[in-house]
Amino acid sequence: MKIVRTAAELRTEGSTGLVPTMGGFHEGHLSLFRSARAENRTVVASLFVNPAQFAPGEDLDRYPRDEKRDATLAEEAGVDVLFAPAAEEIYPDGFQTWVDVEEVGSILEGEYRPGHFRGVATVCLKLFNLVRPARAYFGQKDAQQVAVIKRMVRDLAVPVEIRVCPTIRDEDGLALSSRNAYLSPEERERALALPRALAARDPGALDGLAVDYFEEADFEPRVLAAAVRVGSTRLIDNVVLEGDTE
């Protein structure tokens, strides 16, 4: 596997699958890498903790960063190129062009994290332009992110197919997330109320957690989505209400 840091070094051959990530790899990321591996000649994973999608006071500084560990896991999962740019490669001096997916990006997560999806959509479009993938891979765990990216791709006629892979859960039901690393054992136990409440479609089961929202959302597919805070950690999760995860 090659590690590249600049757009100039990013030359790929044949159909390329891109898995955009912020690192802190877990089985959820690995399942995206494996899907991309099965469907493309070249697999590129981007590793960039995107400052533009964090508001002041969020967890940008403590977000897990371990490039060496991530590179080993990516290589084992069949990634050909790890694109790990510096911030200036993505946001050059004088950067001032943003993608705002107005409606889908302003509800639910968008209400609690204003500007978040503007940062996500902008960095994804930039990555699509740099890597020029035939397909890009995202997890259903971030259902609203998927809806935002799909809307952007349709609205701006971006020539990429968005592939969505199912949420991967630990044995206890907690959806895998890089942010689970912040949870103490006691907080993790309390966090299990989130998948249980979603599975039971019962917000009452979230008793004891600080709930930002627990709502149905008309994405494709329709989901029941929730966000909770456990101590200083914010977790999101969802269950699909109809159809499959594609």
Ligand code: PAF
């Ligand atoms: O899901 C993520 O890790 C990020 O939001 C993404 C898609 C890599 C954009 O920074």
